[in-house]
Amino acid sequence: MGDIKMFSSKGDVAYVELRERILSGGLQPGARLAQHELAVELGMSLTPLREAVRRLSSEGLIDLDSQRDARVASMSAAEARQLFEVRLSLDPTAAELAAQRRTDSDVAALRSSAARLLPVTRAWGEEALTAHRAFHRALYLASRNDVLIRMLDDLWDKSDRYRRIGLKLPPGEEPRTRDHREHHDLVDLIAAGDAAGARSLMSAHIERSLTGSAIDALEDRERHPAGEAESEAS
Numbered sequence: 001m002g003d004i005k006m007f008s009s010k011g012d013v014a015y016v017e018l019r020e021r022i023l024s025g026g027l028q029p030g031a032r033l034a035q036h037e038l039a040v041e042l043g044m045s046l047t048p049l050r051e052a053v054r055r056l057s058s059e060g061l062i063d064l065d066s067q068r069d070a071r072v073a074s075m076s077a078a079e080a081r082q083l084f085e086v087r088l089s090l091d092p093t094a095a096e097l098a099a100q101r102r103t104d105s106d107v108a109a110l111r112s113s114a115a116r117l118l119p120v121t122r123a124w125g126e127e128a129l130t131a132h133r134a135f136h137r138a139l140y141l142a143s144r145n146d147v148l149i150r151m152l153d154d155l156w157d158k159s160d161r162y163r164r165i166g167l168k169l170p171p172g173e174e175p176r177t178r179d180h181r182e183h184h185d186l187v188d189l190i191a192a193g194d195a196a197g198a199r200s201l202m203s204a205h206i207e208r209s210l211t212g213s214a215i216d217a218l219e220d221r222e223r224h225p226a227g228e229a230e231s232e233a234s
Contacts, residue, residue, distance in 0.1 A: 099195040
């Protein structure tokens with residue numbers, strides 16, 4: 001499983017590991033969790049693993065019919081849209097507050113993370129998504145609002161499954177180039193203290209995000225499930 005950081009309990013270890021696998025796509029939507037096998041793999045008994053499964057069920061990431069039948073929650077256009085709507089409200093607020101409250105160290109962290117950004121395309125894959133997430137978290141931290149940061153961290157994580165659907169779509173060069181450029185523009189606006197400009201640009205940035213592309217793809221998939229199956233078979 002790789003090295004695991006120290007947590008307060010084995011239940012925490014199981015929770016973090018399963019959550020990461022679900023959000024990264026390592027455990028696919030609808031997949032049944034083989035709890036006995038997972039417990040052996042993680043080097044623990046079933047009790048802490050089941051504790052983790054219950055926690056993830058309360059977060060909507062696992063569908064739990066009984067302790068013996070747990071599955072990774074399915075993905076839907078409805079959930080993707082709900083996550084998108086909340087981010088469209090909160091991310092611009094974070095950008096606005098960051099422009100008002102940023103420190104020199106915040107601006108330095110933003111410029112450093114922006115320098116590591118890569119175009120979010122299939123060619124760059126996980127490396128681009130990781131750099132993208134690091135940039136947005138640096139921006140959230142600059143807002144100096146702990147409640148907002150926790151909410152946005154959770155929204156980002158839950159949107160990751162949908163973001164990966166968007167990553168697989170063929171958006172063309174221009175949208176991804178623009179997206180890449182907007183991050184640098186956001187840093188400049190925040191550094192300049194332009195709260196209104198940062199809020200406006202972040203709103204447009206979220207509107208054009210990968211989650212938005214995923215919503216369209218999921219809605220089309222839900223409208224035409226048979227067509228998708230034929231396409232995959234061909």
